[in-house]
Amino acid sequence: AQSVAQPEDQVNVAEGNPLTVKCTYSVSGNPYLFWYVQYPNRGLQFLLKYITGDNLVKGSYGFEAEFNKSQTSFHLKKPSALVSDSALYFCAVRDVAAGNKLTFGGGTRVLVKP
Amino acid sequence: KAGVTQTPRYLIKTRGQQVTLSCSPISGHRSVSWYQQTPGQGLQFLFEYFSETQRNKGNFPGRFSGRQFSNSRSEMNVSTLELGDSALYLCASSATGPFYGYTFGSGTRLTVV
Numbered sequence: 001a002q003s004v005a006q007p008e009d010q011v012n013v014a015e016g017n018p019l020t021v022k023c024t025y026s027v028s029g030n031p032y033l034f035w036y037v038q039y040p041n042r043g044l045q046f047l048l049k050y051i052t053g054d055n056l057v058k059g060s061y062g063f064e065a066e067f068n069k070s071q072t073s074f075h076l077k078k079p080s081a082l083v084s085d086s087a088l089y090f091c092a093v094r095d096v097a098a099g100n101k102l103t104f105g106g107g108t109r110v111l112v113k114p
Numbered sequence: 115k116a117g118v119t120q121t122p123r124y125l126i127k128t129r130g131q132q133v134t135l136s137c138s139p140i141s142g143h144r145s146v147s148w149y150q151q152t153p154g155q156g157l158q159f160l161f162e163y164f165s166e167t168q169r170n171k172g173n174f175p176g177r178f179s180g181r182q183f184s185n186s187r188s189e190m191n192v193s194t195l196e197l198g199d200s201a202l203y204l205c206a207s208s209a210t211g212p213f214y215g216y217t218f219g220s221g222t223r224l225t226v227v
């Protein structure tokens with residue numbers, strides 16, 4: 001069965017510093033990986049995805065993620081964090097062999113301090 | 115292009131009652147999925163519908179049910195509400211194919227008292 005792990009419940013970073021949110025996954029076939037962000041009392045917003053090709057994926061709001069097959073990781077990064085990046089971040093994986101379902105990690109709360 | 119619309123946004127129900135939540139997907143999207151989000155359990159998959167057929171089902175009791183109509187709109191129903199059903203219920207739609215992610219609605223906040 002597919003699974004996603006986000007090892008950090010919360011990440012604290014100072015504004016202007018680099019931000020990294022970690023994600024590891026487990027699937028039986030080729031992974032399709034996604035990052036979403038959630039602001040309070042809102043649904044999830046799509047940030048970026050990895051399907052195939054270049055291991056460095058660029059997404060919305062200056063975020064990027066690096067796919068590492070050997071480490072089964074898909075860490076989200078931003079070179080310079082903003083206070084407005086404070087939110088809940090979810091990593092998700094789709095294992096085509098297991099159907100269309102997206103399986104989400106537990107989420108990581110990011111707090112960017114001014 | 116309109117997004118995913120969930121109604122109502124907020125709902126307060128009494129234990130033992132039943133509730134129906136509605137979701138209108140993005141035009142052209144035939145896949146609709148439902149998730150329950152709670153602070154303790156995170157995002158839990160409820161079910162997925164595609165072309166009016168349930169394609170996947172999560173590990174929830176039979177009190178949770180859903181359906182999809184021919185226009186791809188979907189409803190989920192929870193019968194005999196329990197206090198633990200209080201949660202944000204999120205609907206997401208997707209285009210056909212594994213390359214597409216989900217587009218989420220803003221959710222329905224259900225409070226059971």
